[in-house]
Amino acid sequence: MKPDAQALALWPTSASLSAAETDHLVLGFTLLTLLLTVPIFIAITWFAIWFRDGRIAYRTYSDRRNRLLEVSWMLIPFLLTLVFFYWGARMFDTHKHPPGDAIRISAIGKQWMWKFQHPGGQAEIDDLHVPTGQPVVITMISQDVIHALYLPALRIQMETLPDRYTQLWFKADRPGIYRLYCSEYCGTDHSVMGGYLTIMQPADYQKWLGQSATSGSLVAQGRAAFSAHGCLGCHVAGSVVRAPSLAGLFGSPVPLAAGGTILADDGYIRDKILDPDRNLIAGYRQLMPVFKGTIDEGEMMALVSYIKSLGGRSPDQSGATP
CATH class of the missing domain: 2.60.40.420 (Cupredoxins -  blue copper proteins)
Structure with a gap:
């Protein structure tokens, strides 16, 4: 099927094992929902017709109870839905933790x-x-x-x-x-x-x-931006201004002046470049200029890529708590 025709397809083609599993989850839960609800609506319809006004029907109240049946129709649907809850939660957790070699x-x-x-x-x-x-x-x-x-x-x-x-x-x-x-x-x-x-x-x-045309890798573009914005004057060994080292920063816990730590992920690096006054680092004075409004998102992503290339570990593997 052509890509544009897929836009009108009731069920688009799946292109990954995860997509196929998602389809199985949706279809399975839909069938379970029908299994649990269709008999109820059929019974409602039948009772409405059989016990309608004016029809002679057996209406005597009976106090007989089947506790096993009552417990079963509550417990079995609960356990079945719990299976789908676990299935969906496991998939959600997987999608929140990408592999390190991606x-x-x-x-x-x-x-x-x-x-x-x-x-x-x-x-x-x-x-x-x-x-x-x-x-x-x-x-x-x-x-x-x-x-x-x-x-x-x-x-x-x-x-x-x-x-x-x-x-x-x-x-x-x-x-x-x-x-x-x-x-x-x-x-x-x-x-x-x-x-x-x-x-x-x-x-x-x-x-x-x-x-494909390229003006250098994303890391190389970030290195050039790092130099162009004057970051080399502070964030390298031997600089006159005492600033935090960026080597091994990514994925590490950063101690804050206000107490506690924060995880140095992509978002932290971006925020710290644009607004250095946020999350002041313990043991350092704030001397860094504000770059908000002077760096666009494309250049920012290159800068973040360069800082990540200086060493560190994936936030998913750091074990630190932000």
Whole structure:
């Protein structure tokens, strides 16, 4: 089926094992719901007809009770729904903890387009190329209003918010071209804010990366921005100004002057660059200039990527509590 035709399909093609499991969960719970509710509505209809006004029917009250039956019709549905609760909770937990070896792609949503940037610096507008069989993490942010990245073939979507990073991950298994959308109304041209997800074999994906234009990797772009904004004057060994070291920062707990710690994830690094007065670090004076309004989201993602490249560990593996 062509990608545009899938937009009208009642049940879009699934392109990952996770999407197939999501389908099984939805269908299974739908069947359970029908199993539990249809007999009730049939009984209501039958009783309404059989005991309607004017019909001769047996109406004598009986005090006989079957406690086993009463307990069963409460306990069995509860246990069945509990199975689906566990199933859904397990899937939710899995989607919140991406693998450490995933390909990390950044995304920026703005009226009315999506911009994706790969680790090697390859950028694309309203299109996203990914390989099969490899986990892919998309870290996203909005440049203006609330958007939502929706990938129907993978059965996932995530809100894209201003001033806050959100994240989704997946592992696609079926090569092909599928649609992607913004599923959050974001203004006049919301309906045209979409594009295509191209799932490729790993060799084809590497070939595509090699043929795509790039001005340097995301880390290299971040290193250049780090130098251009004068960060080298403070955040390197031997600098005159005493500033926190960035080596090994990512994923580590940072002690705060107000007490407690905060986890140095993508959001913390971004917030600290834009507004250094937030979350003052214990043992340091605040001398860093405010960069809010001078760094756009694309450059910010490059800066965050560079700082992450200086060492550290994934927040999911740090064991720290923010």
